[in-house]
Amino acid sequence: MAANKEMKVPLLDLKAQYETVREPVRKAIDEVCDSQWFVMGPNVKELEDRVAKYSECRHGIGVSSGTDALLVALMAMEIGPGDAVITTPYTFFATGGAIARLGATPVFCDIDPETFNLDPAAVSAAIENDCDHTGGTLVHKASGKNIKALLPVHLYGQTADMVALMDIAGAHGLGVIEDAAQSIGSEYSDGRRAGSVGHIGCFSFFPSKNLGAFGDGGMCTSNDDELAERIRVLRLHGGKPKYYHALIGGNFRLDAIQAAILLVKLGHLDDWTAGRQANARMYDTAISRSGLDGNVIAPVTRTGRRHIYNQYVIRAERRDELRQFLGNAGIGTEIYYPVPLHVQQCFEYLGYSEGDCPEAEKAANETLAVPVYPELTEEQIQYVVDKISEFYN
Ligand SMILES: *Cc1c(COP(=O)(O)O)cnc(C)c1O
DSSP states (O other), rough: OOOHHHHHBBBOHHHHHHHHHHHHHHHHHHHHHTTOOSSSSHHHHHHHHHHHHHHOEEEEESOOOHHHHHHHHHHHHTTTTEEEEEEOSSSSSHHHHHHHHTOOOEEEEEOOOOTTTTTTTHHHHHHHHEEOOOSSSSSTTTEEEEEEEEEBBGGGGGGOOOHHHHOOOOOOOOOOOEEOTTTTTTTTTTTTTTSSSEEEEEEOOOSSSSSSSSOEEEEESSSOOOHHHHHHHHTTTTTTSOOOOSSOOOOOOHHHHHHHHHHHHHHHHHHHHHHHHHHHHHHHHHHHHTTOTTTOOOOOOOOOOOOOOOOOOEEEEEEHHHHHHHTTTTTOBBOOOOSSSGGGGGGGGGGGOSSSSSHHHHHHHEEEOOOOOOOHHHHHHHHHHHHHHHHHH
């Protein structure tokens, strides 16, 4: 027990991972310094090719962040003030924020309570009940905007129900942008990778993602030549050739140093993913063995899906008290996310109220992410589970 008292289990330990790649990463950074080529360039090109291949896409376009990947993807689909985009309220802010920043209207549909991802049935119901279908377009009645796209998120590392969502999109001529910020290498049940199923995939290399840079970075992927080319041009202020602007883009460039670091880390990604998956299995087993089933619900993985566990998220009774208790025991946890987007203050103008997306609201009150990073030891995982048991007993 004395040893346990001193145990610390942070939510994420990037230093532990850095120890395993320190030398090659420093060498890669040195090479960029020697080249003095800091923005875009050969490292970015190589990373684009490798992430595209890894994600089974024809094109990879390196960008400045996951947020900018979403923004430029929406811009490439020409989504603006007259348009609306259907998305999930249970996600990181950037998903809804990118839509709103372009003057478009986010339309929030509820989530599947088991996977926490956008529920195709809720999307169908919104299209059926909340939209006007006359005139060949899909007009969202409340806002008067044209629904142009779906923006599902592959939350925590598990893909959304892409076949059902693609069917809906196909039936109504909608674009599909996958927010795969948490899901690089994740696979849908038919084996297709995150970012390769919709028209554009958006990835983040924020340090806490499974493939994390030493700062901000992101990538768009696509199997559509035209969309990929538009993203490439929009990334450089819309100039093509340089200084001739048919489009208004922005500075969405990726730095060479980040790309060089990511190229080293990408070689380890499958091992790290295997480590996360093994840790998740250990939690699953320990949770059911501890008789916690009544108080805690372990995450659900749909049959055949490759879940990459950017987060291992449980539902817990008396979640906030549990979080406090674990914190006191030296265990880092986080709530992803405490306030669903449809009830965020900045989206009050959209007119949603509490109760509009009940599953997202319930999840916001019950979910808790516990440490799952690959370098965790079995002992640490057992300690987390023991502390959870201690709390409920
Ligand atoms: C991290 C994240 C983003 C934003 O990525 P950044 O690189 O931090 O801008 C977008 N969507 C989701 C679901 C994320 O987890």
